[in-house]
Amino acid sequence: MTRVDLANGPSTDNENIHIWRLRPSSGMVVAGPRTEDCSACEDRHGLVMDNTHIRVRDFEHIVFFTGAGLSAESGVPTYRGQGGIWKEYDYERYACQAAFDRDPEAVWEFHNFRRELVGKCTYNAAHKWIARCQASLPDVAIVSQNIDGMHQLAGATRVHELHGSLWKTRCDGCGARTDDRDAPFDNLRCRTCSLRYMRADIVWFGDSLDERVIAQAVSAIEKCDLLISIGTSGVVYPAAQMPLYAKQTGATLVEVNPEPTVVSQVFDVQLRMTATQALDLLCEGVE
Numbered sequence: 686m687t688r689v690d691l692a693n694g695p696s697t698d699n700e701n702i703h704i705w706r707l708r709p710s711s712g713m714v715v716a717g718p719r720t721e722d723c724s725a726c727e728d729r730h731g732l733v734m735d736n737t738h739i740r741v742r743d744f745e746h747i748v749f750f751t752g753a754g755l756s757a758e759s760g761v762p763t764y765r766g767q768g769g770i771w772k773e774y775d776y777e778r779y780a781c782q783a784a785f786d787r788d789p790e791a792v793w794e795f796h797n798f799r800r801e802l803v804g805k806c807t808y809n810a811a812h813k814w815i816a817r818c819q820a821s822l823p824d825v826a827i828v829s830q831n832i833d834g835m836h837q838l839a840g841a842t843r844v845h846e847l848h849g850s851l852w853k854t855r856c857d858g859c860g861a862r863t864d865d866r867d868a869p870f871d872n873l874r875c876r877t878c879s880l881r882y883m884r885a886d887i888v889w890f891g892d893s894l895d896e897r898v899i900a901q902a903v904s905a906i907e908k909c910d911l912l913i914s915i916g917t918s919g920v921v922y923p924a925a926q927m928p929l930y931a932k933q934t935g936a937t938l939v940e941v942n943p944e945p946t947v948v949s950q951v952f953d954v955q956l957r958m959t960a961t962q963a964l965d966l967l968c969e970g971v972e
């Protein structure tokens with residue numbers, strides 16, 4: 686297992702201007718674009734380091750743990766926060782089992798609206814980096830809270846989708862499934878049993894996560910030596926606690942998010958930058 690010596694990384698000054706700020710009390714390192722603050726930071730800690738000395742190619746078992754912030758650069762609408770979709774649409778009417786039982790066509794209208802919105806977006810450079818890592822490094826797992834399918838669009842082949850997928854449907858009567866990128870999806874009645882409506886294979890409000898997916902994700906996380914969390918808010922449970930499994934086994938944890946999150950303290954390294962900026966650094970040298 687690779688161990689990264691956070692306190693003794695390279696200390697070259699770099700025009701690319703991201704600065705490591707060591708907090709001696711916590712052993713934590715924070716990096717971000719240079720700001721006015723940074724001169725004060727350098728003065729205080731007397732420490733200027735290169736962008737980052739962590740490179741994915743130096744690790745054996747890597748997990749990319751991804752959330753909405755990864756797809757923000759693709760223009761995929763977010764669900765929470767400023768302009769979040771749940772501010773406009775009441776999930777109790779459109780995204781829970783009770784709503785589906787009551788009025789499946791209204792729920793499908795909403796999901797088709799989402800399919801159309803997301804269908805106009807495409808993957809970004811960060812998704813592409815992750816797919817390239819998976820193709821060229823021996824053990825790269827992707828655990829995603831996103832339902833937008835952007836990882837696969839970028840070429841990733843194995844994605845543990847904790848919250849399901851906007852592009853998959855299932856029949857809870859006979860177990861039939863579909864996987865396509867139709868927008869709109871108009872095969873609403875199950876073609877296998879013709880008894881039920883297909884439902885979006887998404888974890889709706891009030892649903893449990895798929896235990897099989899969770900088990901696979903946890904298994905990957907527990908054996909990783911590097912976990913890179915990208916664009917997750919850390920407020921959606923149980924996904925939010927998953928990086929802790931890696932922490933417990935001694936992996937190096939990197940958080941990529943422009944803003945601090947409620948779980949930032951858990952991470953050894955925090956990169957305060959966009960997903961693309963961070964992966965340009967972290968994935969350097971990957972084919």
Ligand SMILES: [Zn+2]
Pocket residue numbers: 856857858859860861875876877878879880881
């Ligand atoms: Zn069926």
